[in-house]
Amino acid sequence: MTTTTIDTAKVLRRRRIRQEWGRPWLYLPLTGLLLLMVTPFLWMLSSAFKSEGDIRRIPPDLIPTSPTLANYRELFSSLDFTRMFANSVIVALAVTAGNLIFCSMLGYALAKLEFRGQRTVFGLVMATLMVPGLVTFVPLYVLVANMKLTGSLLGLILPFLATPFGVFLMRQFISTLPDELIDAARVDGCRELAIFWKIILPLTRPALATLGIITFLGSWNNFLWPLVVAQNESQYTLPVGLALASSGQDFTRFGVLLAGAVVVLLPVTIVFLLFQRHFVAGIATTGLK
Amino acid sequence: MTTMPTTTLAGQSTQEGDTAGKRPAATPSRRRSTARGRQSRAAWVLAAPFLALFLAFMLLPVVWSTLMSLTDTQSADLRTPLNVSFTGFDNYVRLFQDPQFFTALRNTGVFVLVALPLTLAAGLAAAVALDSGIRRFRAVFRVGFYLPVITSIVAVAVVWKTLLEPHAGLVNTVLAWFGIDGPAWLADTRFALPVMILMAVWRNLGTVMIIMLAGLQSVPQSLMEAAELDGAGAWQRFWRVTFPLLRPALLLTAVTTGIGYLQFFDEPFVMTDGGPLDSTLSATLYAYKQFGNGNYGVASAAGYVVFVLIIALTVLQFRVLRDKD
Numbered sequence: 382m383t384t385t386t387i388d389t390a391k392v393l394r395r396r397r398i399r400q401e402w403g404r405p406w407l408y409l410p411l412t413g414l415l416l417l418m419v420t421p422f423l424w425m426l427s428s429a430f431k432s433e434g435d436i437r438r439i440p441p442d443l444i445p446t447s448p449t450l451a452n453y454r455e456l457f458s459s460l461d462f463t464r465m466f467a468n469s470v471i472v473a474l475a476v477t478a479g480n481l482i483f484c485s486m487l488g489y490a491l492a493k494l495e496f497r498g499q500r501t502v503f504g505l506v507m508a509t510l511m512v513p514g515l516v517t518f519v520p521l522y523v524l525v526a527n528m529k530l531t532g533s534l535l536g537l538i539l540p541f542l543a544t545p546f547g548v549f550l551m552r553q554f555i556s557t558l559p560d561e562l563i564d565a566a567r568v569d570g571c572r573e574l575a576i577f578w579k580i581i582l583p584l585t586r587p588a589l590a591t592l593g594i595i596t597f598l599g600s601w602n603n604f605l606w607p608l609v610v611a612q613n614e615s616q617y618t619l620p621v622g623l624a625l626a627s628s629g630q631d632f633t634r635f636g637v638l639l640a641g642a643v644v645v646l647l648p649v650t651i652v653f654l655l656f657q658r659h660f661v662a663g664i665a666t667t668g669l670k
Numbered sequence: 671m672t673t674m675p676t677t678t679l680a681g682q683s684t685q686e687g688d689t690a691g692k693r694p695a696a697t698p699s700r701r702r703s704t705a706r707g708r709q710s711r712a713a714w715v716l717a718a719p720f721l722a723l724f725l726a727f728m729l730l731p732v733v734w735s736t737l738m739s740l741t742d743t744q745s746a747d748l749r750t751p752l753n754v755s756f757t758g759f760d761n762y763v764r765l766f767q768d769p770q771f772f773t774a775l776r777n778t779g780v781f782v783l784v785a786l787p788l789t790l791a792a793g794l795a796a797a798v799a800l801d802s803g804i805r806r807f808r809a810v811f812r813v814g815f816y817l818p819v820i821t822s823i824v825a826v827a828v829v830w831k832t833l834l835e836p837h838a839g840l841v842n843t844v845l846a847w848f849g850i851d852g853p854a855w856l857a858d859t860r861f862a863l864p865v866m867i868l869m870a871v872w873r874n875l876g877t878v879m880i881i882m883l884a885g886l887q888s889v890p891q892s893l894m895e896a897a898e899l900d901g902a903g904a905w906q907r908f909w910r911v912t913f914p915l916l917r918p919a920l921l922l923t924a925v926t927t928g929i930g931y932l933q934f935f936d937e938p939f940v941m942t943d944g945g946p947l948d949s950t951l952s953a954t955l956y957a958y959k960q961f962g963n964g965n966y967g968v969a970s971a972a973g974y975v976v977f978v979l980i981i982a983l984t985v986l987q988f989r990v991l992r993d994k995d
Contacts, residue, residue, distance in 0.1 A: 404803035411799055415814045418872065422817065424840055425829045437838040440847075483723065486716040495706065496713035502721070509728050511980055513933050515954050516973035519966050520734035521727065543723040567705075573712030602822040604936050605958070620824035624940050627828045635832045645825040653820045657813055664877070665884030 425646070429453075429639040436635050452640035461614055462644055465622040472537045472607075472618060473600040479542030480596045481589055487543075488551025489577050493563055503552075510545045514605060522609055536610045537618070541600065547592050554588035555581060591663030594656075601649055619645045739971040745964035761971035771972065773948045774956035777863060778976075781952065782931045782983070785870045790924055792871055793878020794916075798908070800879070801886040812883070816876035823873070823936035830869055831856065831941050856942050859949040866937045866950060874930075878923050885919040886912065921991040928983050932976055953979075 398405060423443065428436045430448040456462050490496065491503050521540055530536035558581065566576045582589075607618045614622070623641045653660060739761055741754045765771045796815055800808055818826065833840045834855040842852030855861045889912055897907045935954040938944050944951035944959075957972035 401805060403805035407799050407803035411796075411804065411811055414796065415811055418814050418818060420840075421826070421829045421833060424833060428832070441840060441843065479723075483720040487720040490713040490716040494709050494713035494716075496710040496717075499713075502717060505729075506724065509724075509732070511929060511977075511984065512728075512732060513929070513954075513973065513976050513980060515933055515957055516735050516970070516977050517728065517731035519961055519970050519973070520731040520738060522961075523734075523966075524727075524731065539723075540727040543720045543727075545724075545728070548720065573708055574715065577712075577716065598820055602824075604822070604824050604939075605954075608939075609958075609961075620822050623828060624824045627831065627940060628943070635835075635838070638828050639832060642825040642828050645822050649820055649822075650817070653817070654813070657816075661812070661816065661880055665880050 422646075422650075425639050425642050428635060429643045431636060433634065433636055452636040453644075455637050456640050456644065460622060460626055460641075462619070462622065462641070464615060465617045465619050466644065468534060468537075468616060469601055469618045469620075471534055473597050475538045476541045476600040477593050477596045479538070480544055480547045481593055483543040484547030484592065485551045485555075485582065485585060485589065486577070487548050489555050489581050491548070491552045492555035493558075493560070493581075494573075506545045506548050510549065518606065518609060521606075525610060531610055531612050532616070534616060537607050537616065540606070541603075544596075547596065550592050550595075551585065551588060554585055558584055587663065590659060594660055594663060598649060735970040735973060738967055739974055741967050743966040743970075745966060757967070761967045762975075764968060765971055765975065770948060770951070771953075771956055774951045774953045775975075777949065777951055778932060778934055778953045778979075780863065781867060781870070781934050782928060785867045786924065786928055786931055788867070788871045789874045789927060790878055790920065793875040793923075794882050794920070796875060796879045797882035797886060798912075801883060812879075815879055818873045819876040819880075821873070824940055826869070826873060827937050827940040830865075834865065857946055859946050862942055862946060862950045866934075866941070869937060870931065870934075874927060877927065878920075881919050881923050882916060885916045889915050917991055921987060924987050924991060925984050928987060929980050932980050932983065 402408070424441075427441075427443055427445055429452055430450070431442075431445045432447070432449055432451065435442070435445060435447065487502075487506075491499060525531055525536045525540070528536075530539065562580060562584075563576055566580055571579070602620065603618070604620045604624065607616075607621045608624070611617050611621055617625070619641075623638070623645055626641060627638050740756055740758060742757045742760070743754050796811075800811055804811065834842075836842055836852065836854040836857070841855070845852040853861055855865050893911055894907060897911050902910065933954050934952040935958070938950040938952055938955050939958070942950045944955050953972060953976050957969045957976075960972060961969040
């Protein structure tokens, strides 16, 4: 009698745990993986506020015992990270704005309007989705150099203002909007371009948000092109500045490099953590289409 | 995805581009109603800014680099382009006679063939675990696994470089606690490339996970219950019911991740400069170095070799992962 009651209690407890936690044995491998995923970030964040001696202390402290901003001070004074930060922001914002405008315009035309050459335009744009940056960067460099743009941020911006991926994403999304909306507007005498501006654009906000996030991140993290085009420190973006700092100087000052990584990673990480719900939803739906 | 043509010879593309540009001029004479004409005109007004940028910064460079890959263009020739002469496939011949290029291709191949399946498997496993087995802290795991995806490879490479530093890096410090004398990771030909493969998996598994999670949530519960009633075990349910439904999404992530991996560049540039002994030299890094040395023709040719590999990998993935029916 007593044994059965114990068993029932055990079963009930197990069931309650199951309902609340799911399958408890899965937490161990997942937590292990989570540790692997976030340790580099924790190491970076904590070491960037330590002196060189503290970084090398064994065992390492997770929270710096005597936190210092010396690494950041050196970064911004000797390497002009302020300028690079501003460059990264300007380039990423301009590229994002360009893609939102130009890609949604063509995306709407391809999804909802009829015109001669539609298939050709679509096929051509899609075909270049697969062309690696490596194929175009040499002539692109020559082109931008001949336009005398290597000395300005415009050279970093122009080639990325309109990308095939953006057209693909916007066209896919706009295709799902009902045609009746557009027909009704036409019957009411709305002009073609006004339909795009007043009806379609407000409805595509979720897709625009996704494209905006993806483009901003892509531009913020872009490396090869700014590395090739930027001629001097006044046009460096953050990744270029960081990469050159890590290879140029002797690689013993962990603190300064890690502080640089913090400056590159922290802004986008904060934006991601704040908006991760929309972010993840956007990426997921893009991937499924 | 079905609309993506796999044959993309640059020569063909431009011809099509030219005719596309001329077509609107021909429409008014043929058009039946003014409404359609208005629509067509609006469409071209909307398309024009994109197409102008696209023509200048995408199509023109593609054609140009094709030509460049067939000439002996050096950086010095840019001021006096008349000195450039067509050399046919000499650059390609030169590439394939250069053992360093073979090394670069082999490294790129190993990187893609190992990192891509690992990334897909790890992302899929994480998604399945989160979808089926976990109730508490799901968001924490999801955000944590996805975090590396949004990061700059350069910044991450710098962080990993300090983690892997042989004497003061965290990795060898931890190994030392267990009495293991860690190697000089990035300076060791046996470890440098594997380390970068693991870093790539670390950075990209979140993308696969997020897209697979969305796919898993769209698997109808009734299907799973029906399969369970028919006596299918968990393993069978996954392979027979869930996996086929995930296949299109998996194909898309496999293709896009594969294209990215074939252009593997940032990590070796920042961490090893292709070393030690070219063990992490990638095809893109090779092209970049040729470009830096002023061999523009060779750099363009190397770009096209990678392009052909991308097409081949994409076709292969479509063959393997496309729905069978």
